[in-house]
Amino acid sequence: MTIPIEAPIDACTRSHVAIVDHRSLDDPRAELLELERQGELIVQKIDREAVSVATKYGREKRIQKSHLWHHKSCGQCGHIPGYSTSIFWVMRKLGYDYHDPHDQTSCTAWNYYASATSNAAAQAAVAVRNFAAAYESGYFPLIHCGTSYGHYKEVREQLIHHPELRDQVRRIMAKLGKPLVLPEEIVHYSEWFHALRYEIAAKQVRDVSRIVVTVHPACHYYKIVSGDAIYDPDIYGGQRMAVVTGLAQALGAEVRNYSTWFDCCGFGFRHILVQRDFTRSFATLRKIEVMKEEANPDVVLTHDTGCVTTLDKSQFAAQAHGRNVGLAVLSDAQFAALAMGAHPYRVCQLHWHSADYRPLLEKMGIDWEKAWAEFQGDLRRLASGEKRYLDWDDADGVHDEHVPAPSPAGHEHDD
Amino acid sequence: MNVATDQHVETDAHYKVPDVAGYTEVAYEAKKQLFEQVRADIRFSDYLYGCYECGICVAACPSAKFYDFSPRRIAQAAAREDIELFYQQIQEDIWECSQCFSCLRCPRGNNPGGIVTIMREVAVRNGLASAKEALVGYTRIIYKIMSSGTQVSPDMLRPDAFPDWGPETGDVADNLDLWRRALPPETMHTTSAGWSVADKTLLELYLIWLETGALDMIAEVDGGLHSILRELMEERLEEEGIEL
Secondary structure (H helix, E strand, C coil), rough: CCCCCHHCCCCCCCCCCCCCCCCCCCCHHHHHHHHHHHHCCEEECCCCCEEEECCCCCEEEEEECEEEECCCCHHHHHCCCCHHHHHHHHHCCCCCECCCCCCCCCCCCCHHHCCCCCCHHHHHHHHHHHHHHHHHHEEEEECCCCCHHHHHHHHHHHHHCHHHHHHHHHHHHHHHHCCCCEECCEEHHHHHHHHHHHHHHHHHCCCCCCCEEEEEHHHHHHHHHHHCCCECCCCHHHHCCCHHHHHHHHCCCEEEECCCCCCCEEEEEEHHHHCCCHHHHHHHHHHHHHHHHHHCEEEEEEECCCHHHHHHHCHHHHHHHCCCCCCCEEEEEHHHHHHHHCCCCCCCHHHHHHCHHHHHHCCCCCCCHHHHHHHHHHHHHHHHHCCCCCCHHHCCCCCCCCCCCCCCCEEECCC | CCCCCCCCHHHCCCCCCHHHHCCCCCHHHHHHHHHHHHHHCHHHHHCCCCCCCCHHHHCCCCHHCCCCCHHHHHHHHHHHHCCCHHHHHHHHCCHHHCCCCCCHHHHCCHHHHHHHHHHHHHHHCCCHHHHHHCCCCCCHHCCCCCHHCCCCCCHCCCCCCHHCCCCCHHHHHCCCCHHHHHHCHHCCCCCCCCCCCCCCHHHHHHHHHHHHHCHHHHHHHCCCHHHHHHHHHHHHHHCCCCCC
């Protein structure tokens, strides 16, 4: 099954899908700037080179390329760390500087959507505290988690439309010695990858043209405050979000369609932790099996913490029941990193994944057995005390014998 | 307009009668008071505009495919102010929602998932049985997020906690310290938190939980956890000379 883009493009020429919002939907950026003019809050401006992209209803959104404050994801860092390291690694390889802060908490939205043990004021204050930390650093925030991104967009809406909430959050921020500040744009890392997909493709060293991909769009990326997600008339005729698919296509992979693309992954927030019968069933019956039957992909790419977790971890039990599963699950960042030559274990940390990724690596021309042996050598160095931690040079094999060192690019600042 | 009084529901077919909705032992006024708490939330008017009864939200809803759950009924009960049905939902339905917000496909602009979020908050704040039941097994996660600032820590990945995730979970647990030290970003050399959060940052988070009443919300559902967290936070703030 191919991607159904021809029909909508025929029916709706590109000139019709213009970057003009004819539906007069809210423009959060304009509303923030108006509130700033009224002295209600501070807007952190984009102050470096940026790429312009179109959102769902045509509003222009600018994606700052460098000098970014990485708002990490607790789930990514906690149990799929190769997701986070791949984002950092790609940014370093493209030569863009960034800041990986200690002065950052989780958005706490996973817990909020799971247990409701919080409230609107607390959630807004947590968001603004993190944004204030970014503002104080001078780096522009880039959000790693799809739920953080969606939740922060929702918080921004609430702060824009409810003066009493602004007052409450402003008072709390004053106690913390921080201003009420929001960024000019709330940007998800997959938007950065999409905006820079041709720069990424220019650094590609591995051919992925034989790789068949299905894409799972993350609900909290494009369903919450949907008008702020990136759409592109050249991708699905502008009928679905453009991120992930645009990157995979720019890298030369074949993206195939499947009928349940709109379904969520089954994460459920509380279900993935305490009611996984639902999660396993939904992930395998409504997503993985449908993808396999209709598209037979080598990998499913997605762009959120919960989606990678759910689709990857839910397959083991289904496999035990003889279901038609067994499909590698990667984030778009890990896939891009692999295409750019990243080490599957030192950078992409695939040993933290459950679904079998090895056939995918073989099809990409990666000798995973050799790579695993290299990583085991790293671990021996750590275990022997030769090194306490591996660093980015180790990740690039700078210290390996007979491996040329890559040219330095980008640098990391720590608190 | 709320026309569902004790007398009225007997004759109005649009409203769930107590005998069908259940919970006849709970006074109507108590149920109504909970509904008023939901309606008083600042987000309520952003989440509900009416209902075409088209069912698009149900078609999009993953939970509706597996449970006796309907985002349409959530929106309708709220719009009609059907107190009996509302109470049934807050006790039986709301924890089945996946919070994916697929229901935002609503052509009327409703947000049934958002209404569920508010209903859950009210259920927690009032210590309803449904909230207590839903949060069984969740204590450690609430403790982790509120005390450490990150939710799913690497050391939570244990085979006994996630036996259905395959043998790789055991590999992670067996090699956790070594594998974490093999991560290039220095912020991630942690096992009990997703990344290393600065002490000052944690204190700021504690102040937020205390100032907004978020911490006190859990007093009714888990008094022990509430006491432990409150003591931890107040002690740390006191050590730093920060007054509430």
